[in-house]
Amino acid sequence: MTSATPALPAAPSDENQLIAERREKLAALRSAGIAFPNDFKPQHHAADLHHRHGQVPNEELEPQAVQVAVAGRMMLKRVMGKACFATLQDGTGRIQLYITQDAVGAELLAAFKHWDLGDILGCEGLLFRTRTGELSIKATRLRMLTKSLRPLPDKFHGMADQEQKYRQRYVDLITDEQARARFVARSKAVSSIRGFMVEHGFLEVETPMLHPIPGGANAKPFVTHHNALDQQMFLRIAPELYLKRLLVGGFERVFEINRSYRNEGISVRHNPEFTMMEFYAAYWNHHDLMDFTEQVLRHAARQATGSATLTYAGKPVDLDPPFARLTVRDALVRHAGLSAAEAGDAELLHARLKSLGEEPPAHWTLAEMQFGLFEAVDVAQLWQPTFIIDYPVEVSPLARASDSDPSVTERFELFMTGREMANGFSELNDAEDQAARFQSQAANKEAGDEEAMYYDADFIRALEYGMPPAGGCGIGIDRLVMLLTDSPSIRDVILFPALRHEG
Numbered sequence: 001m002t003s004a005t006p007a008l009p010a011a012p013s014d015e016n017q018l019i020a021e022r023r024e025k026l027a028a029l030r031s032a033g034i035a036f037p038n039d040f041k042p043q044h045h046a047a048d049l050h051h052r053h054g055q056v057p058n059e060e061l062e063p064q065a066v067q068v069a070v071a072g073r074m075m076l077k078r079v080m081g082k083a084c085f086a087t088l089q090d091g092t093g094r095i096q097l098y099i100t101q102d103a104v105g106a107e108l109l110a111a112f113k114h115w116d117l118g119d120i121l122g123c124e125g126l127l128f129r130t131r132t133g134e135l136s137i138k139a140t141r142l143r144m145l146t147k148s149l150r151p152l153p154d155k156f157h158g159m160a161d162q163e164q165k166y167r168q169r170y171v172d173l174i175t176d177e178q179a180r181a182r183f184v185a186r187s188k189a190v191s192s193i194r195g196f197m198v199e200h201g202f203l204e205v206e207t208p209m210l211h212p213i214p215g216g217a218n219a220k221p222f223v224t225h226h227n228a229l230d231q232q233m234f235l236r237i238a239p240e241l242y243l244k245r246l247l248v249g250g251f252e253r254v255f256e257i258n259r260s261y262r263n264e265g266i267s268v269r270h271n272p273e274f275t276m277m278e279f280y281a282a283y284w285n286h287h288d289l290m291d292f293t294e295q296v297l298r299h300a301a302r303q304a305t306g307s308a309t310l311t312y313a314g315k316p317v318d319l320d321p322p323f324a325r326l327t328v329r330d331a332l333v334r335h336a337g338l339s340a341a342e343a344g345d346a347e348l349l350h351a352r353l354k355s356l357g358e359e360p361p362a363h364w365t366l367a368e369m370q371f372g373l374f375e376a377v378d379v380a381q382l383w384q385p386t387f388i389i390d391y392p393v394e395v396s397p398l399a400r401a402s403d404s405d406p407s408v409t410e411r412f413e414l415f416m417t418g419r420e421m422a423n424g425f426s427e428l429n430d431a432e433d434q435a436a437r438f439q440s441q442a443a444n445k446e447a448g449d450e451e452a453m454y455y456d457a458d459f460i461r462a463l464e465y466g467m468p469p470a471g472g473c474g475i476g477i478d479r480l481v482m483l484l485t486d487s488p489s490i491r492d493v494i495l496f497p498a499l500r501h502e503g
Contacts, residue, residue, distance in 0.1 A: 367392030424473030
């Protein structure tokens with residue numbers, strides 16, 4: 001099938017002379033025939049060639065006449081009369097090409113000298129080692145597969161502007177090996193978690209992204225409108241209530257690696273679109289969940305990095321020993337400089353919060369005061385993995401209350417490197433208690449709390465059919481990958497983070 005050459009669009013506003021020259025080269029390619037061929041099939045990859053042949057001496061390698069076919073982006077180029085060198089980068093690494101007039105002909109060599117860094121090439125040839133010992137390909141055939149119209153950043157320094165790296169992640173990945181490694185580690189971590197869950201009897205499921213009622217967390221949702229149903233909808237803030245409906249339906253262990261959305265701030269720890277893994281197990285309590293969460297994180301670390309002993313921001317983080325477990329009150333004594341008696345003094349806690357610039361609401365109970373001060377003072381000091389347990393009922397509307405102390409719930413949050421990594425609890429399966437808590441949340445929403453939960457009548461109906469005793473936990477995948485890759489910002493581990501629109 002043939003088609004007419006498409007009309008060329010007007011030059012973009014950021015056009016410059018270098019790009020204009022490359023457009024002229026592309027125009028010449030178009031006039032000579034197919035400018036973007038799609039019939040070259042690489043048979044080998046750089047990393048595999050280095051692995052298989054990287055240690056073979058040239059006196060053994062050349063006589064073997066190893067034929068290879070590779071494709072990738074030209075990252076370096078050295079022109080020397082009748083011979084040229086180029087470095088080709090594919091999805092696995094880099095390998096050097098050696099292009100000579102004797103092997104490819106004078107016409108192709110002359111054309112190659114005008115090709116640009118960033119162009120995507122296909123090369124067939126024979127493996128050999130140069131005098132300096134570098135594994136290389138002596139090209140016998142060389143083709144331009146894609147003409148690059150925009151110059152790459154400086155070959156030695158890459159992209160210097162951090163925001164530009166986020167906006168143009170495609171260029172960041174071309175030029176920064178560490179950026180590529182971060183996202184390979186992310187993929188390994190997610191894959192290892194998925195495999196670990198399945199091995200332990202969990203069923204992977206998918207639940208809706210569009211919710212008629214946002215639930216499962218205290219957060220401000222994104223609001224949209226469904227035209228066919230003519231009703232307001234919300235991007236999910238958490239999959240929790242749907243996953244627990246599946247427990248009612250008889251699936252005893254379920255998990256979902258999911259995207260959730262919260263219409264809140266953007267920071268080095270927060271992105272409005274983020275990834276969690278939530279899992280629920282019938283007949284588990286919060287102690288079972290904490291034990292299992294430790295196992296999941298150790299496994300992911302070992303699979304992604306080779307070790308459960310990590311370094312973050314220059315400080316060690318050890319996932320091998322059992323994680324510490326402290327109550328909110330214990331944490332205040334250990335990290336906020338309070339005595340046990342002071343940690344139970346509501347007036348003192350109120351004054352301490354005010355001294356930190358926090359204004360506690362008038363309705364806060366002692367437990368809420370303790371939790372508020374913990375969040376303000378303690379979280380940043382929790383570097384090694386630490387479970388904080390016994391959260392107050394007032395801040396845990398979906399968690400089961402403790403039988404020994406009804407003022408607290410069987411809930412935990414896992415902190416390390418000064419940030420929350422996971423949140424879990426023994427699930428509330430008492431439909432009447434859950435309905436009362438929803439009503440309390442709805443009253444808070446009426447009073448102006450945008451993050452308070454809605455009353456979800458269908459979820460109450462599901463609980464009325466009977467949900468087995470269960471535990472559930474959510475693990476923040478983005479923050480976990482930050483830890484595994486020693487990345488200071490959540491934007492470093494999200495391929496395309498949320499940014500203000502350009503211009």
